[in-house]
Amino acid sequence: MTTSDVTIEEAGIQAGRPLLEIRDLAISFKTGSGEVQAVRNAHLTIMPGETVAIVGESGSGKSTTALAAIGLLPGNGRVAGGQILLDGEDIAHASEKRMIELRGNIIGMVPQDPMSNLNPVWKIGDQVKETLKANGRPSGPDDVAKVLAQAGLPDAGRRAKQYPHEFSGGMRQRALIAIGLSCQPRLLIADEPTSALDVTVQRQILDHLEKMTDELGTSVLLITHDLGLAAERADKVVVMYRGNVVEAGPSLELLQNPQHPYTQRLVASAPSLASRRIQVAKELGVSTEEVLAPRGSAAVKPALTEDVLQIQNLRKVFKMRAGFGKSTDFTAVDDVSFNVKRGTTTAIVGESGSGKSTVAQMVLNLLEPTSGKIIFDGVDTSALNTKEIFAFRRRVQPIFQDPYGSLDPMYNIYRTIEEPLRVHKIGDKASREKKVRELLDQVSLPQSTMQRYPNELSGGQRQRVAIARALALDPEVIICDEAVSALDVLVQAQVLNLLAELQSRLGLTYLFITHDLAVVRQIADHVCVMEKGKLVETGSTDDVFEAPQRDYTKALLNAIPGARLMLPPEVA
Amino acid sequence: MIQFVLRRLLQVIPVFLGTTLLVYFMVFALPGDPIRALFGDRPPSEAVIAQLRQQYNLDEPFWVQYGLFLKNLFTFNLGVDFTGQPIADTLARVFPVTAMLAIEALIIQGVFGIAFGLVAGLRKGGFFDSTVLVLSLVVIAIPTFVLGFALQLLIGVQLGWAKPTVGSNVTWGSLLLPAVVLGLVSFAYVLRLTRASVIENMNADYVRTATAKGLARRQVVMTHVLRNSLIPVITYLGASLGALMGGAIVTEAIFNVPGVGQKLYQAILRSEGPTVVAIVSVLVLVFVLANLLVDLLYAWLDPRIRYEN
Numbered sequence: 001m002t003t004s005d006v007t008i009e010e011a012g013i014q015a016g017r018p019l020l021e022i023r024d025l026a027i028s029f030k031t032g033s034g035e036v037q038a039v040r041n042a043h044l045t046i047m048p049g050e051t052v053a054i055v056g057e058s059g060s061g062k063s064t065t066a067l068a069a070i071g072l073l074p075g076n077g078r079v080a081g082g083q084i085l086l087d088g089e090d091i092a093h094a095s096e097k098r099m100i101e102l103r104g105n106i107i108g109m110v111p112q113d114p115m116s117n118l119n120p121v122w123k124i125g126d127q128v129k130e131t132l133k134a135n136g137r138p139s140g141p142d143d144v145a146k147v148l149a150q151a152g153l154p155d156a157g158r159r160a161k162q163y164p165h166e167f168s169g170g171m172r173q174r175a176l177i178a179i180g181l182s183c184q185p186r187l188l189i190a191d192e193p194t195s196a197l198d199v200t201v202q203r204q205i206l207d208h209l210e211k212m213t214d215e216l217g218t219s220v221l222l223i224t225h226d227l228g229l230a231a232e233r234a235d236k237v238v239v240m241y242r243g244n245v246v247e248a249g250p251s252l253e254l255l256q257n258p259q260h261p262y263t264q265r266l267v268a269s270a271p272s273l274a275s276r277r278i279q280v281a282k283e284l285g286v287s288t289e290e291v292l293a294p295r296g297s298a299a300v301k302p303a304l305t306e307d308v309l310q311i312q313n314l315r316k317v318f319k320m321r322a323g324f325g326k327s328t329d330f331t332a333v334d335d336v337s338f339n340v341k342r343g344t345t346t347a348i349v350g351e352s353g354s355g356k357s358t359v360a361q362m363v364l365n366l367l368e369p370t371s372g373k374i375i376f377d378g379v380d381t382s383a384l385n386t387k388e389i390f391a392f393r394r395r396v397q398p399i400f401q402d403p404y405g406s407l408d409p410m411y412n413i414y415r416t417i418e419e420p421l422r423v424h425k426i427g428d429k430a431s432r433e434k435k436v437r438e439l440l441d442q443v444s445l446p447q448s449t450m451q452r453y454p455n456e457l458s459g460g461q462r463q464r465v466a467i468a469r470a471l472a473l474d475p476e477v478i479i480c481d482e483a484v485s486a487l488d489v490l491v492q493a494q495v496l497n498l499l500a501e502l503q504s505r506l507g508l509t510y511l512f513i514t515h516d517l518a519v520v521r522q523i524a525d526h527v528c529v530m531e532k533g534k535l536v537e538t539g540s541t542d543d544v545f546e547a548p549q550r551d552y553t554k555a556l557l558n559a560i561p562g563a564r565l566m567l568p569p570e571v572a
Numbered sequence: 573m574i575q576f577v578l579r580r581l582l583q584v585i586p587v588f589l590g591t592t593l594l595v596y597f598m599v600f601a602l603p604g605d606p607i608r609a610l611f612g613d614r615p616p617s618e619a620v621i622a623q624l625r626q627q628y629n630l631d632e633p634f635w636v637q638y639g640l641f642l643k644n645l646f647t648f649n650l651g652v653d654f655t656g657q658p659i660a661d662t663l664a665r666v667f668p669v670t671a672m673l674a675i676e677a678l679i680i681q682g683v684f685g686i687a688f689g690l691v692a693g694l695r696k697g698g699f700f701d702s703t704v705l706v707l708s709l710v711v712i713a714i715p716t717f718v719l720g721f722a723l724q725l726l727i728g729v730q731l732g733w734a735k736p737t738v739g740s741n742v743t744w745g746s747l748l749l750p751a752v753v754l755g756l757v758s759f760a761y762v763l764r765l766t767r768a769s770v771i772e773n774m775n776a777d778y779v780r781t782a783t784a785k786g787l788a789r790r791q792v793v794m795t796h797v798l799r800n801s802l803i804p805v806i807t808y809l810g811a812s813l814g815a816l817m818g819g820a821i822v823t824e825a826i827f828n829v830p831g832v833g834q835k836l837y838q839a840i841l842r843s844e845g846p847t848v849v850a851i852v853s854v855l856v857l858v859f860v861l862a863n864l865l866v867d868l869l870y871a872w873l874d875p876r877i878r879y880e881n
Contacts, residue, residue, distance in 0.1 A: 072780055096789070104786025111784070116777040119796050121874055130795065131785040163875045179785060 017088060019219045020046040020069065020187055024082035025092070027064055027073065038064050038077065039243045044221075046187070051213070051220040053234035053251070055227050055266070057488035061243040062223050063112075066189050068092070069221065070107045071099035086187070104135040108185035108218075110209070112192040114172035118164040124148070124175050125160030128182060135183040151178035152208045169352075170201040177209055184216050191223040198351035198515060203559035206233060225489060227270040228518075229561030231255050239263045269493035308477060308509050309340035309363065314372035316358050332358045334533040335372075340526075342476070345503065345510040347524035347541070349517055349556065355533040360481050360513045364398055365389060376477070394424055397470040401482035403462035407454040413440075413465055414450035420472045439468040443498060460491035467498065471506075481513045496523055517560050521545060529553050577864070584860050588853065595852045596638050599845040628654070628846075641846060645853075653839070653847045662835060663850060669742050670824070670831035674816035676747055677755035682809055685759045689766025689805075690798065696771055705767075708760035720753045720826040737828040750827040754820055758812045765808055769801035776800070803873050810866030814859040 022044040028035045039061040046052045054062040067073050069084055071094065084092040091102065103109075111117040118127060125144045132139035132147070141160070148156035151174045164172055173193065180188055193209065194202040210233065213220050224230050230237050231251040238248040239260065246260040258264045316333040333355040340346045348356040361367040363374055365381055374381045376392065384392055397420075400406040407416055417439055421432045437447050443464040454462055463483065470478055480499070484492045500523060502508055512524055520527055520541065527544045529537040529552065537550045548554045607624050615621075625631050629640055644651055650659035692701040711719070727749060728736030734749045773779060774797060782796045783789075821833035832851060839847040871877045 070784055072784060100786055100788055102786075103784055109781070109784035111777060111781050113777060117781045119778040119782070119800065120876055121799055122795070123875075130782075130787060130791070134785060134787045134791065165876045176781070179781075183786070 016047070018045045018085070019048045019050075019087055020044070020221070021085040022065065022069065022082070023085065025065065025068065025079065025084060026081035027061070027068055027077060028080040029074075030076040030078075035080075037080070037243060039068075039240075042082070042240070042243075042245050043248070044238055044245070046219045046221060048186070048219055049217045050236065051210075051222060051234045052236045052238060053222040053224055053230035054238045054240055055224055055230045056240035057225060057490060059242075060240040062240045063191055065240070066191055066221055066223050069187075070103060070109055070189055071096075072109075104131055104183050104185065106186050108180040108183065108188045110173075110177050110180040110188065110190040110193045113196050114169050114176055115196065117176055118167075118172055120164050123161055123163055124167065128160065128175070128179055131179050131182050137183055147182045148175065148178045150212065151175065151181070152204075153178065169197050170205060173197060173201075173205050174208070177205070177212070181212055181216065181218065185218060187219045187221065188213060189221045189223070192225070193222075194229075195225070199517065199559040199561075200351065200555050202561070206561075226561055227255070227266055227489070232561050239266065265490060269490050306342045307339040308342040308377055309511070310373070310375040311339070311359070311363070312337050312373040312375065314359065314362060314374065315370045316355070316362060316367065317370045331533050333362070333369075336528075336530070336533075336535045337372075338526075338528050338535065338538055340477075340509060340511060342509050343503070343507045344525040345512055345523050346526040346528065347512040347514060347520040348528045348530055349514055349520055350530035351515060351556075353532070354530040356513045356515075356530050357481055359530075360398075360479050360511065363511060364396060364479055365392060390424075394473045395475050396477045396479065397473060397475040399463070399466050399470050399478060399480045399483040401485055403459050403466055403486060404454075406466055407462055409454050412451055412453050413457075416454075416465060417469045417472055420469060424473060426473070435472065436468075439471055442471065442502065443468045458491075459487055460495060463487060463491075463495055464498070467495075467502070471502070474506075475508070477509045477511065479511045479513070482515070483512070484519060485514065485516060492519070499523065517545075517556055529556070577868075580860075580864050580867070584857065587860060588856055591856045592641075592849050592853055593638060596641065596845060596849050597634065599840075599843060599848050600634050600637065602843045637845070641849060650850050651846050653844050654842060659847055659850050662847065663854060666830065666832045666835045666851075667854060669829060670817055670820060670833065672742065672744065673747050673751055673754060673820060673824075673829060673831060674813065676744065676751035677758070677816050678809065678813055680751055680755040681759040681762050681812070685762025686766050686802070686805060689763040690770055690793075690801070692763065693767040693770025693774065693801070694793065694797075696767075696774075701767070704763065708763050711756050711760040716753065716757060717822050717826065719756060720750075720823055723749065723753055724826060738830075739828055740830060742830065747829070750823050750829055753826070754816060754823045758808075758816075761812075762805060762808060766801060766805050769804055770797055773797045773800045799873060803870065806869050806873060807866055810862050810869070813862040814855070817855060817858050 022042055025039055025042040025044075026037065027039040027042075028037050030036075042061070042065050044052065044054070044065070054065060056062040064073070064077065068077075068079055069086075069091075071091065073079070079092045082092065083090045086102070086106070091099070094102075118124070125141070125148075128144045128147055129139045132143060137143070141157070144160050145156040148160055153159050153171060153174050159167075159171075164175075167175065173196075177193070180190075190209065194205050197205065206229075209220075212218075220234075222230065222234055227237075231254075234251050236249065237251045237254050239246050239254070239262065241260075241262045247254060247258065247263045254263065255267055258267050314333055314336045315331065318330045318332055320328050320330045336355075336359060338346070348359060350356045358367065362369050365374075365384075369382065376396065381389075381392060411419070414433075414436055417436045418432050421427065421435060426432070427435065436450065440447050440449055445461060445464050445468070449457070449461070449465070454465070457465065463486075466483075483499075484495050487495060496519065499510065503510060510523070512520070514520060524541045527537075527539060527541050528535055529544070529550070531552045537544060537548065537553050539549075544553060545557065548557055607621050607628075607630065629637050632640070648660075650663070652658050653662065688704055692704045695701050724736050727733050735746055738746045738750065776796075779792060779796050782792045787795075817832065820829075820831060821837055823829070824831045824833040825837070832855070836848065836851050839851065
C-alpha cells in the first residue's frame with residue numbers, strides 16, 4: 001500500500017473544514033433482549049490541530065463514540081444513524097478495506113490500559129514495526145528506534161528488543177503512544193490514555209503527548225472521566241451522559257459556567273477541582289445538602305487525643321528469588337512511624353510500589369512485620385495469640401479496592417453482610433437479620449438488596465455493601481485500601497460523603513490508603529506521604545497541601561490534573 | 573536455560589526410580605504364580621518349575637528382585653522374558669511401531685484440531701462453528717472401541733479404502749486408519765480448546781489495538797490471535813503425546829498393531845515383571861521428555877515464562 005491511496009484533499013484544511021465531524025450519531029448494541037441504544041444524537045466537531053475531550057462516567061457512551069470513529073465497535077455494535085465525517089468523507093459505514101487504509105495512517109489510537117494493550121508475546125520493536133509496515137512506511141530497526149525515542153523512551157534501540165512485561169506501566173504507555181503516532185496520523189484518539197498510571201507519570205505522559213501532537217499538528221480526541229484533566233488538556237470539552245451529549249463548549253467556559261445539571265454535578269464532585277469542599281465544610285462546621293450528608297446531631301465523639309494506632313519503626317523486607325537458592329532483600333516498608341488519632345482520618349499516599357498497601361496489610365495483621373511495632377489501643381498486635389487476633393479483627397476491619405473482586409459472587413448480599421456476625425457468633429438469626437437491615441439503612445441501600453447478588457449491583461452499590469460488611473462488627477478502625485479508586489467520579493463523591501457521615505456518627509477512625517491526592521484532600525485530617533518504602537512527609541492535610549516540604553510531595557501535588565486551573569471561588 | 577534443562581533431566585532419576593519401584597511392586601503383588609500360569613492346564617514337573625523360578629529370580633524376596641533388575645538395567649542388560657526373547661529386542665521392535673502411530677495421531681489431532689478450532693473460533697456462532705461443535709461432542713461421547721470397530725468395518729471392510737488390520741507389515745499408510753481412531757478424541761478436545769482460546773483472544777485489548785494500527789484482519793489473526801491461542805493447546809498436545817504412547821492398548825488391539833500397548837497387555841497377563849517394568853520405564857522417559865519439550869515450547873511461545881535463574 002502506498003500513502004497516496006489515503007491522501008485527503010488539502011482543501012479541507014484551508015477552508016477551515018473540521019477534520020472530524022460527528023453528526024446525529026446513534027449507536028446500538030445487539031443484546032439478548034433486543035437492541036440497546038448506547039449513543040443517541042451525538043455531535044462533535046474537531047478542527048485540525050485541535051484537542052477535544054469527551055468527559056463522562058463509565059457507560060456514558062464516550063468510548064463507544066470514539067471507537068465508532070475508528071471503526072472498532074465490538075461485534076454486536078453498529079452505527080444506527082448519523083454521520084461520521086472525516087474531512088468531509090462519511091466513514092460511518094465505510095468498507096473494512098477503507099477503514100484499514102485509514103487506521104494508523106490517518107486515525108491513530110492510544111488505548112486505555114497499557115497492561116493489556118500490548119501483545120505479551122511479541123517484542124515492543126516488532127509491535128511498532130508491524131504498524132509502520134502495514135501503513136507503508138520504512139520499518140527498519142532505526143525507524144523503529146526513532147519512533148520509540150520520539151515518544152520519550154530512553155535507550156530506544158535496546159528497548160525495542162524487550163518484551164512488554166519488561167516495561168513499566170509508564171513505559172508501555174509511551175510505547176503505545178509511539179505506535180499511535182508512528183505514522184503521523186491527522187487524528188489521534190486517546191481513550192483514557194493515562195487513567196491506569198500514577199499521577200506523576202500521568203503528568204509526564206500527557207505533557208509529552210501534548211508536545212508531540214503540537215509538533216505534528218495532530219488533532220486529538222481525548223476520552224476521559226476526569227473533568228479536571230479534560231479541562232487542562234483540551235481546547236473544547238464535550239460532556240456525555242447516558243449516551244447523550246449534554247453539553248459542549250470551550251473548556252474553561254464550561255467549567256466556570258456549567259449549564260446542564262449533570263455537568264454542574266460533575267464539576268462539583270470532580271475531586272481534582274472541588275477538593276476543598278468537605279474539608280472546608282468540616283472546618284466551618286457547616287454541611288451542605290449536596291456535598292455532605294447531614295451529620296447526626298451531637299454525635300458522641302470520644303476525645304480526639306487518644307492514639308488508637310501507633311506505628312513504630314515498621315519495616316518489611318521481602319526476599320526476592322535470585323536463582324540458585326540465592327535471594328536478594330527488597331525493603332518494601334522502611335522504618336515507618338506514625339500515629340493515628342481516634343475518630344480521625346489518616347491517609348497514606350504514594351505511587352504504586354511505595355509500600356502503602358504493605359503497611360495496610362501489616363496493620364490488618366495479614367502480613368507479619370520484619371521489625372517494628374503496631375500498637376492498637378495500647379497493645380502490641382504482634383504479641384497477640386490466635387484468640388486475641390480474632391478479637392482484634394472485630395475491632396479493625398478492611399474495605400478493599402475492587403468492589404467486583406472482594407465480594408463473593410455466590411453469596412447474596414444478606415449472607416455477605418451477615419457472615420462476619422455469624423463467624424463471630426453475635427446474636428441469633430433474628431437479631432442478625434435486624435442488624436443487616438440496619439446496616440443497609442446506614443449505607444443508604446434499600447433493604448430489598450438483601451436478596452440480590454453482587455453481579456446485579458453497580459460498582460458504587462457493591463462498595464456500599466463492602467462498607468456495610470466492614471461495619472457489621474461495630475469496628476473502631478477501618479482500613480480503606482484504595483476504597484474509592486475503582487469508582488466513577490460522582491459515585492466516588494457519594495461514597496466519600498457516606499464515609500464522612502459514618503465517621504461523624506459512629507466515631508470511626510479511618511486509615512485511608514490511596515494514590516489519589518484529590519481524594520485525600522476531601523477526606524483526610526492527616527497525611528503520610530510514602531516514597532519507595534520510606535515515609536517522606538507527614539502532617540495535617542492543610543499543611544501538606546498548602547506548604548509541602550519535600551520535592552516528591554510537590555511533584556505529586558502538581559501532577560493532580562486541573563490543579564493549575566484557576567476557577568472562581570463559587571465553583572472551586 | 574541450559575541449567576533449567578539439566579535440572580529437569582536430573583529430576584528424571586527420582587521419578588524413574590519411584591515409578592519402576594511402584595510398578596515392580598505391583599507386578600510382584602499380583603496373585604498367582606507366573607510360572608505355573610505359563611503352563612496352563614498341564615503343569616510341568618516340580619524340578620522344571622524350580623529351575624525356572626531360579627532362572628528368573630522369582631524365589632528371591634522383593635527387594636533382591638528389584639535390586640537385580642536395577643543392576644541389570646545399569647549394565648544395559650534387560651534380561652530375557654518368559655519366552656526366552658531378550659527384552660531389549662522386544663522394546664526395539666514394539667516402540668518404533670507405537671511411536672509411528674502416536675506421531676501420526678498427534679499430527680492429525682494437532683494440525684486439524686488447531687485449524688478447525690481457529691476457523692470455528694473466528695466464525696463463532698456461525699454454521700461451521702455449530703456443526704463442528706456438535707460433531708466434536710459426538711466424537712467425544714463415543715468410546716474409542718466403538719468408533720474403532722465402526723470405522724474398521726466401514727472403511728476397512730465395506731469400502732475397502734484401507735486394510736482393516738495392520739499385522740506385522742507396519743507402514744505409515746497402514747497405520748493411518750488406527751491413527752485417525754486414536755487421534756479423533758484428542759482432536760475434538762484440541763479443536764474445542766483452540767476455539768475457546770481464539771474466542772477469548774479475539775476479545776483481547778491488544779487485538780483491538782492491532783486492528784487500530786491499520787493491520788489487515790489476516791495479519792491480526794496470524795500474528796496476534798493464533799500464537800497467543802496456541803499456548804494452552806501446546807500444553808494439552810504435549811501431555812497427550814505421553815497418553816498416545818502408552819494408552820493405545822485398545823486401538824492396537826482392534827487393528828492388530830504389534831505395538832507397545834499390545835505387548836504390555838500380554839506381559840501383564842503373564843505377570844512378566846521385567847518386561848512390564850522395562851516398557852513402563854521407557855514410557856516414563858517419554859512422558860518426562862514430552863513434558864520438558866512442552867515447557868520449552870511454552871517458553872518459546874510466551875516470553876513472560878523464562879527458565880534461566
